[in-house]
Amino acid sequence: MSGITTFDTIASFRAALTEVRRSGRTVGLVPTMGYLHEGHVSLMRRAAEENDVAAATIFVNPTQFGANEDFSRYPRDLDRDLALAADAGVTLLFTPPVEEMYPDGPGGGLTTVTVAEVSEGMEGAARPTHFAGVATVVAKLFNIAGPCRAYFGEKDWQQLQVITRMVRDLDFPIEVVPCQIVREADGLAMSSRNVYLSPEERAAAVVLSRALRAAAAADDPVSVMKDTVATEPLVELDYAELHDDRLLIAARVGTTRLLDNMEYSR
Numbered sequence: 001m002s003g004i005t006t007f008d009t010i011a012s013f014r015a016a017l018t019e020v021r022r023s024g025r026t027v028g029l030v031p032t033m034g035y036l037h038e039g040h041v042s043l044m045r046r047a048a049e050e051n052d053v054a055a056a057t058i059f060v061n062p063t064q065f066g067a068n069e070d071f072s073r074y075p076r077d078l079d080r081d082l083a084l085a086a087d088a089g090v091t092l093l094f095t096p097p098v099e100e101m102y103p104d105g106p107g108g109g110l111t112t113v114t115v116a117e118v119s120e121g122m123e124g125a126a127r128p129t130h131f132a133g134v135a136t137v138v139a140k141l142f143n144i145a146g147p148c149r150a151y152f153g154e155k156d157w158q159q160l161q162v163i164t165r166m167v168r169d170l171d172f173p174i175e176v177v178p179c180q181i182v183r184e185a186d187g188l189a190m191s192s193r194n195v196y197l198s199p200e201e202r203a204a205a206v207v208l209s210r211a212l213r214a215a216a217a218a219d220d221p222v223s224v225m226k227d228t229v230a231t232e233p234l235v236e237l238d239y240a241e242l243h244d245d246r247l248l249i250a251a252r253v254g255t256t257r258l259l260d261n262m263e264y265s266r
Contacts, residue, residue, distance in 0.1 A: 004086040006093045010101075013094040014144050017055060020092075025052035027148035028177075031141050034058040035075040036084045039182040039190040043151040046179060048089025051149060055092040056085055057141055062098060062106040064133030075195050094144070101140065113139045115169070118161045122248060123259070126238055131162050138163055139170070147173035155181045155189050157246055157261040181261075183209065189260045196256040204234035205253045211240070212247050212262040221264060225249055 007013040020027055028047030032040050048054035058081055065071035078095065085093055098106050112132045119131040142150065152160050164176045182190045187209035188202075197205060211228035215221035225240035229251060238250040238257070248261045 004082060004091055004093055006082070006095055008094075008096055008100065010096065010144050013055075013092070013096075014146065016092055017053075017145055017148070020053045021147065027051055027145070028054045029141075029145050029148045029150045030054070030056040030090070031138060031150065031152075032056060032058055033060045033074065033192065034081050035077055035192040035195070036081045037182075037190045037192060037194075039153050039155065041084055041088045042182050043153060043179050044085060044088035044090050046177070047149070047151050050177075053092060054088070054090045055094070055145065055148070056090045057094040057096075057145075059094070059096055059101060059137070059141075061101075061133060061137040063102070063108045063112075063136060064130050066127055066129060069127075070193075070196075075192055094141075101137070108133075108136060112136045113166060113170075115162045115166050118158070118165050122239055122241060122243070122250070123158050126250065131159070134159055135162055135166050139166065139172075142167070142172050142174050149175045149177050151177045151179055153179050153181060154261065155191065155259060157248060157259075187213070189258070191258060193256050193258065197253060201234055201254045201256065204232050205258060207232040207235050208249050208251060208258060208260045209262075211249060212260055215240075215247055216262055216264060217266050219266070221247055221266070 017027055028051035030043045030047050060074050062071050102108050113135040114132050115135050124131055167174050167176055186206050188206050207229055211225040214228050215224040218224040221242050222240050229235055229237045236252045240249045242264055245264050246261055247264050250259045
């Protein structure tokens with residue numbers, strides 16, 4: 001596709017970014033699992049605006065999915081993703097097959113990265129192997145990409161904390177750049193998994209952002225979130241928590257698990 005060069009091997013992507021830096025240019029990196037939406041695109045635009053070269057990765061990482069999760073049916077549309085990434089200003093795109101990232105098999109190699117404490121609770125409790133998979137694949141991508149700014153959305157707030165702490169603790173030459181959540185007009189946080197929702201479930205899912213807004217200035221925000229979600233019979237609350245001045249919520253809408261969060265302003 002005009003304006004964008006794709007790479008499917010580690011060696012070729014690493015060489016391309018090394019050449020960018022050798023010429024004195026800066027790199028902005030946006031790691032994704034593809035099936036791009038406006039949230040991803042906003043990260044790519046910012047990477048393009050703040051750096052000489054915007055690079056992105058599309059890799060549905062099997063090691064961050066649990067045994068009964070949706071790896072096989074996770075939405076994929078590479079042609080559409082290429083067009084969106086190119087329009088957003090991405091010029092270098094890494095799209096490795098699983099065997100390139102994990103030559104020893106889709107379960108990964110013998111080495112994993114675990115970030116204690118910030119990986120615990122919330123998503124860490126609900127999905128016990130998830131953050132080890134996330135931290136390991138992001139560590140691999142950072143090692144492949146080399147020094148850069150890396151852009152991540154705040155929707156996956158706990159994931160952002162895990163990656164930020166990993167970078168700090170392991171001295172990666174990476175600047176992690178947090179980016180605000182992008183929402184639909186009715187307040188639903190954009191997610192690739194929203195495509196799973198039926199029309200009725202899509203309407204019900206807005207209760208997550210409604211619960212956050214109601215709780216944002218409440219004296220007892222956790223109770224407000226729980227009570228608000230309880231008004232929507234199609235939504236089953238997983239957790240609602242206040243953590244480090246952040247309200248966090250996760251719930252199942254039908255068979256689809258959604259996350260959202262908002263700053264606690266009280």
